[in-house]
Amino acid sequence: MRHDRTHLVGQRRWPSFLPAAVIVAAIVVDLFTQGVNTFPLLAAAPVLAAPVLSLTGTIATGVASIVIGELEVPVVSEGPFHPHPAQLATVVALTALAAVLNRLMARYRQQLKDTREVAEAVQRAVLPTPPDRIGPLAVAVRYEAAAREAAIGGDCYAIRSTPHGVRLMIADVRGKGMGAVRTVNGLLGSFHEAATRMPDLPGVVGRLEERMQELNAEDVEGAESFATAVVIEIPADGSVLRLSNLGHCAPLLVHQSRARPLDPTDPTLPLGLGDLGRTRVPVEQYPLPPGATLLLFTDGVVEARDRHGVFYDPVPHMSRPLPADPGAILDTLLADLARHTGGHLDDDAALLAVTHLQEARDGTATSSADRTQAEPA
Structure with missing residues (x-):
């Protein structure tokens, strides 16, 4: 990959x-x-x-x-x-x-x-490359850096096979530099632990929220941070996906030449702001048929503009015949994004795609494929 x-x-x-x-x-x-x-x-x-x-x-x-x-x-x-x-x-x-x-x-x-x-060496040390396959899923990631000064960003993603199925996360931490890297490290460590130990998604999100609050309390400069995120669970048979969206851009479910945005019906606050009024963690469930691809990305994609100031909309570009490989799907999206922006991004863009393999019907997740991955904004 x-x-x-x-x-x-x-x-x-x-x-x-x-x-x-x-x-x-x-x-x-x-x-x-x-x-x-x-x-x-x-x-x-x-x-x-x-x-x-x-x-x-x-x-x-x-x-x-x-x-x-x-x-x-x-x-x-x-x-x-x-x-x-x-x-x-x-x-x-x-x-x-x-x-x-x-x-x-x-x-x-x-x-x-x-x-x-x-900056790249720091990111590589923090974020190892995930495997091509985890359980019933083919996996691909991409990262596009903005055409501007080097800065370590807060875009991150993680994927892990657990006893509860495959769990994955994409998040966007506010800010850049070493402060953002410190927050990313904290979030990824908490996700790694909570994804294995917590029996459900609200438990995982709860632990992530606690860690964000701890990081804010430990900040000697008193600068509070937050992170938008999507946390997903896919059972061992890959038949469905359960999703909690915490103020992040909606993922796309791509299947049979149609891209469907999984917009939250009950929006909630980003991580780090839960004490301002989040009373519960909404979890929504969607079918994940064989051959379908779940596409997640940070706001560097949907906030990219053309020379007329028009935002990029990935839905029409993904609603057409696409390759079966998730890496090829990401490459297609990035090619469309480059055409839309004239090859100039104003913000970093991190992308994660998982495809439910047609032949993956054994209902087991491969625990040896555990990896965690993150990127910059």
Whole structure:
């Protein structure tokens, strides 16, 4: 199973052509106009090259600007035009300055790359990859990082085979950075324990709520946090799913070319806010026929917008013939999401899909497949 990490979307190559475009513009102006000084354009070229080209490319751009400024175009000026020495000195000085700027920006980019690698290493240490199959379910996960600065987010998911069936969770912790990772660790540890010991979903949710309250009480900065979540239980025979939605986006049940959102009939508060009025944990039950896929995701998917500000709706895109493999279904959804957003996400997106296998009719869950997995926002 492929498990994507820190895949950046929205990277563009066109800025690297700007220096050459400016030099070409200076040549065109020289060819088709008279009495126009193009040295400001030529002087700008190495400065534009500094953030988008290598050191060699930046210096080469400056040298090209100097040479073109020296030669000019005899056809227009009726003979070679010799610019004022101060103009050439200006281009030389700006080229040297651009070279220094290029080195500083290269060092910054390397530091940012190192930061991303550290963030990814932390996430990999916290979140091992789940197996391809757990009990009667085929499993797939994906993670898409937003195209912005590196930050460890609070998107997380977990799946575990237990004596009560397969239990899984997807959650989105408010905030980013090490505080979010600490909360994610606490939630995943509690889920791992509660999923095995608690006989029902309200018990699992209750333990998760207690842990969130404990984490908030332990926060020395006094910053209270919360997490939206969906907690699901699928019995050993895979025939049904039981679901508790705690302020999270509704999962999709995909079957026979139709995607059905499992919207909660009785919405309740996110984890960490239960003391504000949650009197009970609602549990809803749905059939899970063989071949059906349960698709869970964080709000980075449904809050993604196109260039007109329209939110992405996965339902129509998933309501069509799809591959049977849950990984292929996630890849299809992410391809549609990239087309909708133009390849630019504003927030991290974590996705989890489980498919009820057609041949899984033995009614047993494979306990050796226990794994827990989480990702960033």
